[in-house]
Amino acid sequence: MKQVGVLIVDDSAVVRQVLTGLLGGTPGIEVLHAVADPLLAMERMKVRWPDVIVLDVEMPRMDGLTFLRKLMAERPTPVIICSTLTEKGTATAVEAMAAGAVAVMAKPRLDLKRYLQDSALEFINAVRSAAGANVRRLAARATVQAPTPRQNADAVLAAAAPGAMVQTTQRVVAIGTSTGGTQALEEVLATLPRVCPGIVIVQHMPEAFTAAFAARLDKVCQIAVREAKTNDRVVPGQALIAPGGKHMLLRRTGAQYFVEVVDGPLVNRHRPSVDVLFRSVAKAAGSNALGVIMTGMGDDGAAGLLEMREAGADTVAQDEATCVVYGMPKEAVKRGGVRRSVPLGAVPREILAQLNG
CATH class of the missing domain: 3.40.50.180 (Methylesterase CheB, C-terminal domain)
Known part of the structure; x- marks a missing residue:
């Protein structure tokens, strides 16, 4: 059975270490690389293209959303967004899903290592699910602009009680x-x-x-x-x-x-x-x-x-x-x-x- 090759892109060393251990120790899953930002990821991908990418949103040099859009435009690949449970993080993660991500996984800012370990099965199932996803359908939909809401007088008048x-x-x-x-x-x-x-x-x-x-x-x-x-x-x-x-x-x-x-x-x-x-x-x-x-x-x-x-x-x-x-x-x-x-x-x-x- 073909191994699912995973690339982890996250600026947190703890996330990279824990996810590498969790996913790399799972039959049928192989962690190809774990890197700190998308620019390093693109270098590693020249050698072998991953089957699934686990991607952070907020990173130095290039944010995850920009990297995701680049992927979907050039070579659609299943992406799982791994985002923090903050207002900014959640809004950006939802935007990333609209741009073509397969799924979103949560991570807290505190007690991160234990949370990831407790969520091991959820991450493993997400990777396996993403590997079989029809990602070209996601990429095709991501290129379509959302329709502009039709406005009427409600846009000017005060809202009803x-x-x-x-x-x-x-x-x-x-x-x-x-x-x-x-x-x-x-x-x-x-x-x-x-x-x-x-x-x-x-x-x-x-x-x-x-x-x-x-x-x-x-x-x-x-x-x-x-x-x-x-x-x-x-x-x-x-x-x-x-x-x-x-x-x-x-x-x-x-x-x-x-x-x-x-x-x-x-x-x-x-x-x-x-x-x-x-x-x-x-x-x-x-x-x-x-x-x-x-x-x-x-x-x-x-x-x-x-x-x-x-x-x-x-x-x-x-x-x-x-x-x-x-x-x-x-x-x-x-x-x-x-x-x-x-x-x-x-x-x-x-x-x-x-x-x-």
Whole structure:
């Protein structure tokens, strides 16, 4: 079996040392080099091109975002962003994912060595997932400029008071995704008009990154995009994204839907878990829901989507040709939870079809 060659690019000697030990000691993974900045990385890559690059964001001489864009333009390569849990770091890491990174891994500023050791399995799985990613799809999407939000008088007039003109929604769209999902979600949500069903989303991301991700989407979409909080209403023209490190459930009171954000154990190795969301949607919304499972590694969401279908919901999977990793959709199809598979570009049409029930 071919070894997955990994290049680590991080100005922290501790990160380089610990990740080299963790990844280098894993069967099937070989650490080619561990260097302090992208310029040194480019020198090493002349000798052997890596299969996966683990890349820091803030570094001397050249930042990780500039290096990533150069890679995606010249020779697309799977990149895992390793970023600090700070406001600046998270925002830049989310921007890096929009530029073509496969995944983002968190690292704290304090007790870094222990954190990396405790997260060993997560890093190993991320590298293996990245090695099999359809990175050319990521690179192709990264070159497309995000659409300019359509402005109306709201851009000039004062915002309405909280709760004004809130409509009751009877249709709910639940979306689950993982590896490659940040760009896929941007492509889908940025296409939707302001008149669309309420949407609830689980995207596998580390804690503290989802707020920056939601804020980025909110800027490029006509619909509102928010990181979810307990008791947030699910209303037309808005998407709620589950916070990293928390599960999100759909609840119903009368004709109104709202979300609950809760702690809990990892489900399918994830928190938030797509299965947790989908199962709650099956119970709370039943046939009034659409379930969409998109690109990602593993099987999270497959069982929940089947429950949604058995409860009468419509269910859709992103097709293999447009996935970065055809893992989660494939497993959902295999278990019988998917009514039909469609290209990524057709997902917005499936969502808007829910307006007519």
